[in-house]
Amino acid sequence: MRFQDAAFAxxxxxxxxxxxxxxxxxxFIGRSNVGKSTLINKLxxxxxxxxxxxxxxxxxxINFYSIDQIYLVDLPGYGYAKTSKSEQERLRKLIxxxxxxxxxxxxxxxxxxxxxxxxxxxxASINRLIDEEIPFIIVFTKADKLNKTERAKRMAAFAEEIPxxxxxxAIPFSSQTGEGQEILRDLLSEIADEDDEEADE
Numbered sequence: 735m736r737f738q739d740a741a742f743a744x745x746x747x748x749x750x751x752x753x754x755x756x757x758x759x760x761x762f763i764g765r766s767n768v769g770k771s772t773l774i775n776k777l778x779x780x781x782x783x784x785x786x787x788x789x790x791x792x793x794x795x796i797n798f799y800s801i802d803q804i805y806l807v808d809l810p811g812y813g814y815a816k817t818s819k820s821e822q823e824r825l826r827k828l829i830x831x832x833x834x835x836x837x838x839x840x841x842x843x844x845x846x847x848x849x850x851x852x853x854x855x856x857x858a859s860i861n862r863l864i865d866e867e868i869p870f871i872i873v874f875t876k877a878d879k880l881n882k883t884e885r886a887k888r889m890a891a892f893a894e895e896i897p898x899x900x901x902x903x904a905i906p907f908s909s910q911t912g913e914g915q916e917i918l919r920d921l922l923s924e925i926a927d928e929d930d931e932e933a934d935e
Contacts, residue, residue: 737778737801764875
């Protein structure tokens, strides 16, 4: 995958606006301000491809970024308490509508802030992915904020807090140090390459 060639494709505020499922998709999901847009920017080596805001809850649409014949899909953040109930419900339906649509969704990247226990919304998201058998991994953001001892404690706690944690591929990530960036790039590229190999056969 030529990550550096990524470009904004379009944004969807309604499920009815979703594009035809003609491409492989990798979706990114997590709480507001967990770092989805920052992670996407780091992956593609750009500072502002995905809009980053210091104010949670700013991503109110599903944003598609094109790389080769693949879409990176930035889903709206969930769980921001200051968002009105009606807007929270709209976003919930928008995310669910995307995940339930018949799309070529190859992987969901579930983001969780490494410094904290997963929220009820995080756990609901993970359980939905498990129940609906959607392939996913967990990326623990802001890994640089913890020292070695703190990180070990959080990882041990995650094993108790997150269902089926032993079976989930987890990647610590830091936008500051670049930790996890190449691992995630390699994983996405591997999935994309597998599709190319199947097409050749």
